[in-house]
Amino acid sequence: MSNISQTGDQFGRLTFSLSLVNLFKSLESFFRSGNVSKTAKIYHSNYSYELIPDTAIKDFMNMSRVTSIETGGLYICIFDKPSYQGNYYLAGPREKIKISGCGSIIASVRKLPIGMVQRMGIPPNNFWELTGSKYQWHFSDAYKYV
DSSP, X not given: OHHHHHHHHHHHHHHHHHHHHHHHHHHHHHHHOSSOOOSEEXXXXXXXXXXOSSEEEOOOTTSOOOOEEEOTTSEEEEEEEGGGEEEEEEEOTTOEEEOSOOSXXXXXXXXXXXXXXXXXXXXXXXXXXXXXXXXXXXXXXXGGGO
């Protein structure tokens, strides 16, 4: 009977040590992978900046056009006209989109009521609404050097 309990004890130690090895391997791969990003980014050709959740950019007047967007972990609604009007595309988390026309954007941690936004012409309550240039002025360090 002691042989069985000794074998059980050894198996338990082996299982525990394998669990620790797997945990360290997963943590190592998580910190090493460079292409997993939870932050959303807007690109104007080669220039980019991050989007903050629950933010709305009502227009990109006097700026170079938006060329692509990475959604990160956010839901992003892209409108082809300013003030959340015109055709729209709702992008979910972890998408990369090339854009030909972008007039306004809403970035959220949850799905949005697009019909209400278009009827009212304003983002949902508790969203920070700015123009593209004011958004960069407030939130992008690189903007100060452009």
